[in-house]
Amino acid sequence: MGIEKILIVDDSATSRMIIKRCFEVAGYQDANFYEAEDGIKAVSFLMKESIDLIVSDLNMPKMDGQTFIKKLHHLDETKKIPVIVISAMVNEEIAQQLTAIGVKAVIKKPLSPEKIIDTLENQGA
Amino acid sequence: MEDVTEKATALTTAVINTFGEMAFIDVQPAAEEQQALPSGQSFKIPFKKPREGELHLYLPLEAKQFIVENILAQEWEELSPVEIDDCLLELLNVLAGAFLRNLCGEDSEIRLLLPEISFDTDEQPEPPAVSLMQHYDAEGIPFAVAVVI
Numbered sequence: 311m312g313i314e315k316i317l318i319v320d321d322s323a324t325s326r327m328i329i330k331r332c333f334e335v336a337g338y339q340d341a342n343f344y345e346a347e348d349g350i351k352a353v354s355f356l357m358k359e360s361i362d363l364i365v366s367d368l369n370m371p372k373m374d375g376q377t378f379i380k381k382l383h384h385l386d387e388t389k390k391i392p393v394i395v396i397s398a399m400v401n402e403e404i405a406q407q408l409t410a411i412g413v414k415a416v417i418k419k420p421l422s423p424e425k426i427i428d429t430l431e432n433q434g435a
Numbered sequence: 436m437e438d439v440t441e442k443a444t445a446l447t448t449a450v451i452n453t454f455g456e457m458a459f460i461d462v463q464p465a466a467e468e469q470q471a472l473p474s475g476q477s478f479k480i481p482f483k484k485p486r487e488g489e490l491h492l493y494l495p496l497e498a499k500q501f502i503v504e505n506i507l508a509q510e511w512e513e514l515s516p517v518e519i520d521d522c523l524l525e526l527l528n529v530l531a532g533a534f535l536r537n538l539c540g541e542d543s544e545i546r547l548l549l550p551e552i553s554f555d556t557d558e559q560p561e562p563p564a565v566s567l568m569q570h571y572d573a574e575g576i577p578f579a580v581a582v583v584i
Binding site: 321322323324325327328369371397398399400401402403404418419420422 | 453456457506507517518521522524525526528529531532533536541542543544545546547548549
């Protein structure tokens with residue numbers, strides 16, 4: 311997949327910064343990065359902007375990650391956008407649940423450029 | 436039910452790995468003379484699964500500066516209090532996930548609540564009623580982590 315526009319959804323500014331930095335080191339330094347601090351702001355943004363990849367946390371206030379992803383799955387504007395989840399909370403069972411609602415890959419925090427490269431290579435990016 | 440040694444091992448492994456991978460800081464268990472609860476800010480994160488409890492992180496100012504400057508790659512003076520707190524809360528979030536996986540298994544379902552500042556002054560904090568208190572040395576700087584579980 312050609313990835314030029316990436317939306318990062320995480321309530322922690324530090325986490326958003328780390329994710330962006332890891333993607334840049336992993337080879338996506340020319341991508342345009344957009345940020346949202348919760349699922350509600352992310353959905354609102356996605357109604358106006360086209361995005362190539364969404365990177366989302368799970369543990370967020372206002373709208374948690376799973377609710378956000380289910381919402382994306384039901385909206386015509388967003389259901390085809392690939393989603394990667396990056397979280398401190400994932401296990402195999404949650405990864406399967408997320409895959410069933412359209413998530414392409416799940417990565418455990420802490421993130422690293424190597425984990426991004428491995429994940430996107432497995433996705434054929 | 437895990438014993439204290441299992442909890443201590445799970446916690447220490449999580450602390451060493453999380454500080455190493457997120458902040459590029461080498462952490463070791465503290466020597467005997469570093470075993471006092473450090474004064475400074477403390478943070479906590481409640482968790483619900485696979486066990487219910489809380490993780491507390493006690494950081495003196497020097498430790499906060501060291502950690503935050505390493506993670507954010509910015510000078511302390513350039514950062515706002517909000518940015519600093521957010522950074523430390525994210526560290527605690529990752530640490531809690533790692534601790535619970537170490538304790539209960541890699542495939543455990545983890546449910547963390549939102550991390551928060553639990554003590555916001557430089558006075559000596561009251562130690563909470565904890566199951567376990569561990570003291571660490573971050574390249575010469577002491578800090579402590581406590582578990583209520």
